[in-house]
Amino acid sequence: MITPDGSLSGLPFSIGTYTGTLSSFALVSNPTYGGYLAVWTDSTDADYDVYAQRVTTSGILTGTKLTVIADSIDQMDANVTYNVNTNEYLIV
Numbered sequence: 333m334i335t336p337d338g339s340l341s342g343l344p345f346s347i348g349t350y351t352g353t354l355s356s357f358a359l360v361s362n363p364t365y366g367g368y369l370a371v372w373t374d375s376t377d378a379d380y381d382v383y384a385q386r387v388t389t390s391g392i393l394t395g396t397k398l399t400v401i402a403d404s405i406d407q408m409d410a411n412v413t414y415n416v417n418t419n420e421y422l423i424v
Contacts, residue, residue, distance in 0.1 A: 345391045347372075355380070358411045360421065367394070369421050371412040380406040384423060 335341045347370055356373040368387045373380045382400040385393055400423050401407050412423045 342391055347385050347387070347393065347397075353380075356408060356410045360412045360414045362414055362419075362421075364416055364419055369412055369414070371400070371410045371423055373408055373410050375406075377402065379404060380408055382407045382410045382423065384412070384421075
């Protein structure tokens, strides 16, 4: 994890294990309730799809890995943002 001043905090952790190529990582914090949402693309299923996983401020995965989009066409360059006014994430 990274502290507000940009220094590393805690130990590295894995969000999952994958057999494909991982790319296009993005991470956003949720200042309202704490924690993060990690978003990435991976080619485990022969084409690139977009996935997300919530992570606590302690680096513990919460909930299950979410499939944002899995299509026969490659999905690349995933990104994520958080709207503090509506408590919603937007993944593009």
